[in-house]
Structures are given as structure tokens and as C-alpha cells.
Amino acid sequence: MTDAEALNRRLVDELAAAGALPEEWRAVFLAVPRHLFVPDVIWEDAGEGTLTPRRCDEDPAAWLAAVYADEAIVTQVDDGATPGTGTGRRVTSSISKPSIVAKMLGDLQVERGTRILEIGTGTGWNAALLAQKVGAENVTTIEVDGSLAERARTALAGAGVSPVVVTGDGTDGYPPSAPYDRILATASVRVVPYPWVAQTRPGGLILSPWGNAYDNGALVRLTVDDRGAAYGPFLDNTIAFMWVRAQRVPRPAVPAHLAGAADSTTTLHPDAVAFDDYDARFAVGVRVPDVVTRFEDAGDGGDDFTFWAFCGESWARVDVIDGAFPHRVRQHGPRALWTEIEAAYRWWEEAGRPETGRFGLAVTADRQYIYLDSPDAPVRSGN
């Protein structure tokens, strides 16, 4: 047994022992080793919003250990514009964390013969797992980045599985292979592209990471009906996928000065709305979907920090300083963003702190909305 085979077997055993690998996927994970798909140059977080390359030829053992850890690995930065010797700024492709891949494959509910479209080929590993399970002739995978698609084709051929790999924008779906029984997105959306619904047969499933500017951690599973609509629950709120290219969220800069801001205080700790509880964070995001947040450490070695919220011309900051209570709030612009966030949190509390799994998403040809418990009970956005 090679080192790679031994490491793969250990990872598979660990995932299975932790209940993170559905039994029907075990043989597939053993048959499709991850190292065949990971590029020689991978990227590691170097702090302060930067990524540095790690090359396989510099330390093959460390590279292989990284490949067989239960972690996502960054495989492209800056849409490929930064060479493997530079410093990256933005993660633009990765091979997903094995336990999350396994969970999503289980949630997808497939068997031999199921016809699948995967959005976001990336390295090709997920497509290879799908192809091994349902038959390569039933899998189409689409990648927006031409160089990644080409690399994935080569890796897939090397692994002996050959699903159709398309270079293109997966938000259009891929009509030539439609209709599908399943669409699996491996990049996150704020708006589910309607072509995915139109290209899925009635009774078929769409599984996709989902988010908004406030929170990008959900996984939604929609069932397509026979009237061209799709409905279904959020299954998780702890996964974090990169956005499909056209739906990326801009990262606002903190304002240069605070002049003209309205001064107030709050007894609500920002951790409660953004950090402590995934269900709270998800629910607040449902009410303020266009608000981007950011934590800024005070940089003094202590626990003090500033919580920022941004939307268009509006911003808010809440200072969390040891010994200072209530917390100081400053808000600026046409919208009082902290007031909106606090109201969204109180709404969630008054609703009995519903878990994310009680929310669902409805997608029709002309509208999308979040509901609580039933599609008949839409949740209004709070602004």
C-alpha cells in the first residue's frame, strides 16, 4: 500500500467513525483518492487577508498530509492572476473539506443512473466521486474558469473517470444534458438561478450552498414541483463556500473618519448577532440580507474589538471594550444598520429562537423568498 493509499484509508476510517461518511459512500471515497486531484501548488492562510503558496516538490510529505486532512485546501487565488510564487488575496477555488463533501453527497440522495449536473468543477474530485457512484455517463460538471476546467479534465482522465466537463457559467445550467435528477452546486448563491429549476425534472433535487451579504453558511435542498417551482428546507448553517462569480459580495472598507455619526448605546453584544449562535446569525441575515459585517480587533493583545456593519452609504460600528457597558454605537447614513440588526435579533428571539432547519426557500420563475415552517409563511426582509 502506498503512503497515499494508507493516508486515504485512515481519513476514510476517521470520517466513518465520526459518523461523517454515509456507509454507501465509503467504497467510493476509497476508490477515488483525493491526491490525484490536488494541484502541486496549494495556498495557505498567512494572516491579514493574504495567502502564500506551498509547493509539493518542496515538502512532498507535508503536501500529502495536507491532502489527507479533513480540511478544505485552497487551489486557486485571485482567479488565477497570482502566480504560484506570489501572495494571494482572494480564494477563488478550493477542494472542499472531505466531511462536508461527504455530507452533501449523502444529502443529494443518488444511486446508479441518477443524472446529475455539478456546478463548480474545481479540481474535479467531487465530480469523480459522483461519477464513480452513478456512472460517468450520468454526470456533467461545469466550471467557469477555463484553466481549472482543463486541469480537471486531465485529472479526471488520469483517475480513469470521464464525466462531461463543460467550461461555462453554471448559473445558466447546462441545457444540452438536461433534464437532471439532481443539481449540486459547490459554490454559494444569494439567488438560486432559475435555469436550475427549469432544468431539473419534477421531483428532482437541487442542493446548494446559500447565503446573503450578512451570512454565507447555509445549505439548502429544494425539490422541484411539476409547476416550475422549487421549495425546500435549509439543512445546515455551518458550511462556508465561495460565491459563484457573478454573485460575489463586495468587501467594504472602514470609513476614514466618524464625523457626523449618531451616537447611542446598546446592551446587545455583537457576538450574539454574528458569532455565538449559527441559528441567530442565519435568522438575522434573513432580515438584513444586504448588510455586510466585519470584526476589527483592537490590536492591543486584549479582547476589545469593533463590530462594523455596512450597506451602501450607511455604516454602523459597535465598540466592545473591557469594562465599558453598555456598548457604544455609532451609526451613519440613511439606514441605522445596528438598529436594524438589533431589531432582527429581537424578532428571532420573539419567534422562539427558531432553528435554521425550520426555515425554507421558495423559488419560482419570478420570485424567491424565505419562509418559516411553511411556504405559506414568508419571512419579510426587515428593511
Ligand SMILES: C[S@@+](CC[C@H](N)C(=O)[O-])C[C@H]1O[C@@H](n2cnc3c(N)ncnc32)[C@H](O)[C@@H]1O
Ligand atoms: C469550492 S470550489 C468547487 C470544488 C470542486 N467541486 C472540487 O471538487 O474540487 C468552487 C468552484 O466554483 C467555481 N465557480 C464559481 N462561479 C462559477 C460559475 N458561475 N459557474 C461554474 N463554476 C463556478 C469556481 O471557479 C471554483 O472552482
